[in-house]
Amino acid sequence: MQARIAVVTGANRGLGLATSRALAEKGFHVIACARDSEAGTQAVQALQADKLSVELRVVDVNQSEQIKDLGRYIRENYGRVDVLVNNAGMILETREAGGDRSANPLLVSPMTVMETFNSNTLGALRMIQALALMMPEGGRIVNVSSGMGQLSDMDGGWLGYRMSKTALNTLTRVFATELAERGIAVNSVCPGWVRTNLGGENASRSIEEGIDTIVWLASDESATESGGFWRDRKRIDW
Numbered sequence: 001m002q003a004r005i006a007v008v009t010g011a012n013r014g015l016g017l018a019t020s021r022a023l024a025e026k027g028f029h030v031i032a033c034a035r036d037s038e039a040g041t042q043a044v045q046a047l048q049a050d051k052l053s054v055e056l057r058v059v060d061v062n063q064s065e066q067i068k069d070l071g072r073y074i075r076e077n078y079g080r081v082d083v084l085v086n087n088a089g090m091i092l093e094t095r096e097a098g099g100d101r102s103a104n105p106l107l108v109s110p111m112t113v114m115e116t117f118n119s120n121t122l123g124a125l126r127m128i129q130a131l132a133l134m135m136p137e138g139g140r141i142v143n144v145s146s147g148m149g150q151l152s153d154m155d156g157g158w159l160g161y162r163m164s165k166t167a168l169n170t171l172t173r174v175f176a177t178e179l180a181e182r183g184i185a186v187n188s189v190c191p192g193w194v195r196t197n198l199g200g201e202n203a204s205r206s207i208e209e210g211i212d213t214i215v216w217l218a219s220d221e222s223a224t225e226s227g228g229f230w231r232d233r234k235r236i237d238w
């Protein structure tokens, strides 16, 4: 029987790399997407060295053509996608820099907000549009969101990042409805504050803790719900 196919974006490091490993260890064939071919190759070779079924595709989620190529490649070679983890994401706003990239919403450039939105939100939209119609019944889409996008717990600072994740949660709700008839589950996850490049070394959680709910929603038989925002395998408010 053909292995189930999982696609993970931003798979060269951090939560994306660990999610790729975990899904491959569960028997998926993982199509690990990274925008940097060298970083992606290194990451994928390390997984392959452990005899895991993983291959690299170079995909920048801002590049529609690369995503269309990915869709064509998967259609021709596998004909299906069982799991899509929209993990790629970044924060451009920083505390240190004033001006255009300031974490202060009174200073940040709207272009910075738009760039963040392009990667973190529209990147996931492009991936869903390219792959969702190849998902069989039982397919799962996991959008890696953040508590920083949670309207019920909204705080100051990091306007672009917060808006991008709130809007990613909108994608989750809309596609959970749109894809319900096809039997595809769509959920958002907040991984918590995790020690990655993005989270920094002072973050409270390990990468293993951070991916737990992502992998559970992507692959576990007990995770059957759709249209939720999750942390630690429990629903949280939007």
Ligand SMILES: NC(=O)c1ccc[n+]([C@@H]2O[C@H](COP(=O)([O-])OP(=O)(O)OC[C@H]3O[C@@H](n4cnc5c(N)ncnc54)[C@H](OP(=O)(O)O)[C@@H]3O)[C@@H](O)[C@H]2O)c1
Residues within 6 Å of the ligand: 009, 010, 011, 012, 013, 014, 015, 016, 034, 035, 036, 039, 059, 060, 061, 062, 086, 087, 088, 089, 090, 119, 123, 144, 145, 146, 147, 190, 191, 192, 193, 194, 195, 196, 197, 198, 199, 200, 203
């Ligand atoms: N760490 C946390 O505390 C935390 C908390 C809440 C949510 N999250 C979310 O978790 C996800 C993963 O982050 P992480 O913590 O693992 O951070 P990370 O180590 O910085 O990894 C981010 C990954 O996303 C990739 N990426 C960024 N922009 C991309 C683009 N346009 N196209 C393709 N790949 C792109 C990066 O690629 P490059 O290596 O090429 O830059 C990298 O592989 C993000 O969506 C983030 O918002 C993280």
